[in-house]
Amino acid sequence: MRLHASGRSIMMRVMTSNAVKTRFAPSPTGKLHLGNLRTALFNVLLARRDGGHFLLRIEDSDLARNDASAFDAIAADLRWLGLDWDEGPGIGAPQDWQQSARAEVYTSAADKLLAADAAYWCFCSQQRLAELRAEQTRQGKAPRYDGCCASLPRREADDRRAAGEPAVLRLRMPQSGMLEFNDLVRGQQTVPADALGDPVIQRADGTAAFLFANALDDGLMGVTHVLRGEDHLSNTPRQQVLLRQLGLTAPAYGHLSLVTDEAGAPLSKRSGSAGIAELHAAGYRPEAVLNYLARLGNAGLDEQLHDLDGLARAFEPSRLARSPARFDRSQLDHWQSLAMAQADMASLLPALTADCLPADRRESLVALVQPNIRFAHELNDWAQRLFADELELSADAVAAIRSRDAEFFGQIDQALLEASGEIDWQVWRPRLEALTGCKGGKLMKPLRFALTGLGHGPALGAVINLMVPETRRTRLQRAAAMAGEADDA
RNA sequence: GCUCCCAUCGUCUAGCGGUUAGGACGCCGCCCUCUCAAGGCGGAAACCGGGGUUCAAGUCCCCGUGGGAGCGCCA
Numbered sequence: 001m002r003l004h005a006s007g008r009s010i011m012m013r014v015m016t017s018n019a020v021k022t023r024f025a026p027s028p029t030g031k032l033h034l035g036n037l038r039t040a041l042f043n044v045l046l047a048r049r050d051g052g053h054f055l056l057r058i059e060d061s062d063l064a065r066n067d068a069s070a071f072d073a074i075a076a077d078l079r080w081l082g083l084d085w086d087e088g089p090g091i092g093a094p095q096d097w098q099q100s101a102r103a104e105v106y107t108s109a110a111d112k113l114l115a116a117d118a119a120y121w122c123f124c125s126q127q128r129l130a131e132l133r134a135e136q137t138r139q140g141k142a143p144r145y146d147g148c149c150a151s152l153p154r155r156e157a158d159d160r161r162a163a164g165e166p167a168v169l170r171l172r173m174p175q176s177g178m179l180e181f182n183d184l185v186r187g188q189q190t191v192p193a194d195a196l197g198d199p200v201i202q203r204a205d206g207t208a209a210f211l212f213a214n215a216l217d218d219g220l221m222g223v224t225h226v227l228r229g230e231d232h233l234s235n236t237p238r239q240q241v242l243l244r245q246l247g248l249t250a251p252a253y254g255h256l257s258l259v260t261d262e263a264g265a266p267l268s269k270r271s272g273s274a275g276i277a278e279l280h281a282a283g284y285r286p287e288a289v290l291n292y293l294a295r296l297g298n299a300g301l302d303e304q305l306h307d308l309d310g311l312a313r314a315f316e317p318s319r320l321a322r323s324p325a326r327f328d329r330s331q332l333d334h335w336q337s338l339a340m341a342q343a344d345m346a347s348l349l350p351a352l353t354a355d356c357l358p359a360d361r362r363e364s365l366v367a368l369v370q371p372n373i374r375f376a377h378e379l380n381d382w383a384q385r386l387f388a389d390e391l392e393l394s395a396d397a398v399a400a401i402r403s404r405d406a407e408f409f410g411q412i413d414q415a416l417l418e419a420s421g422e423i424d425w426q427v428w429r430p431r432l433e434a435l436t437g438c439k440g441g442k443l444m445k446p447l448r449f450a451l452t453g454l455g456h457g458p459a460l461g462a463v464i465n466l467m468v469p470e471t472r473r474t475r476l477q478r479a480a481a482m483a484g485e486a487d488d489a
Numbered sequence: 490g491c492u493c494c495c496a497u498c499g500u501c502u503a504g505c506g507g508u509u510a511g512g513a514c515g516c517c518g519c520c521c522u523c524u525c526a527a528g529g530c531g532g533a534a535a536c537c538g539g540g541g542u543u544c545a546a547g548u549c550c551c552c553g554u555g556g557g558a559g560c561g562c563c564a
Contacts, residue, residue, distance in 0.1 A: 140490045213564095326500060445524070456525030
């Protein structure tokens, strides 16, 4: 795996000393979708707002599902959007941010919990657990561990383990009372303690379960604020108990509502249509995606396109929506249009790959059509349209051209021949109107179609100036021929 | 089934007891323009239902309904 933090991130790390630290902790099991990405973004915004750090932690403790290419894809997506991390891949040792490199950390914390009797060995077979769940479900009760092994004497448990009997480690949860915490976005939360069973924190193979590794790392790494999906809401009390037993400070948690697809169904790792890589490939600009996502389920921002710092300034977790938010392509497109309108030349030129135009007109073309396009690849359509030898004419174009006669195009062609260099459309338009006897749209529409094949586009005077004179002639003569045919017919 | 979360225009949302229920995207119309885009102006469009509390409820409470999550040796 190759991961590098940007220079800017390293600078941030050195220059900031604020205690706030947020994190994004994906497991490399699939690609990021917009919901994941929004979670990452919100954590970045919170860190930025308070001048804190953002940590990218790779949660690959479950080795079987680890996937190096997924890992790279996640990093690539985040980097594309400029969501750089101050701590994580590319910075320091893997032990600082990759769970598969931290096995000893989890083992030693597990030992501590065991020693404090905050956790216990459970020898229940998977079969027994399955039967237990089935029975509980049948009785209409919530399926959860019944505490069968909770009171096993430590001595006996140790003997059974020594004898090679497989066992998992479970965390002792309070049996009664209420578990409370204050959620950054949802406010005060209360869960009855008896609704929660004792969760497995270490698997039989000795690896740490998600609940455990995730909370422990937050505590150990000094994470102060965690914004995560609402699917973790009910994990929170367990993680808090866990950290308390270890004497670690739990971060403040805030739970974000889901992002659903356009049909209202939950986004999955398989939702290809809303995948980041797909949006990238489709030509969406990172600023557009960022500005759209920053407002999804979030109010309080103005209608301007902002960079990360601008978005961060107005970020406030308690203002985040608690209800699910639906992905809406037309709103993303709106931000894409704004982003395109404000894009700078340097970021647009690489997208212009068509080679049918003179090198010295590349920038002029971009400047001319930028206000008319939504995606950079459309530059190539315009390049073809204005500079290619061949121009395909639609039925509409043909009809518009045939609405004038051959003389019309011939006159314009001849007149334009006399023009040298830049033509001043303020002068030339009235001149052509007088020459052809056609005013306004009667002149412009057929001319536009003859020259570009389209009925709309940038100001025609500018289009004419940008075009190569020979191409202009070819097209006018072709139009004259077509109009002539119409006369004959 | 149990526990928890959620519910305002099609969509994203403002609203934190008294509002002509506001904005944005999209849509429609007009203006501008050769045209498109942009911009300007205008329009259609919402409080899930039922009970309370209150002089007054989108706003507070309860019950429904609908949606979602969790209840795993997944993360």
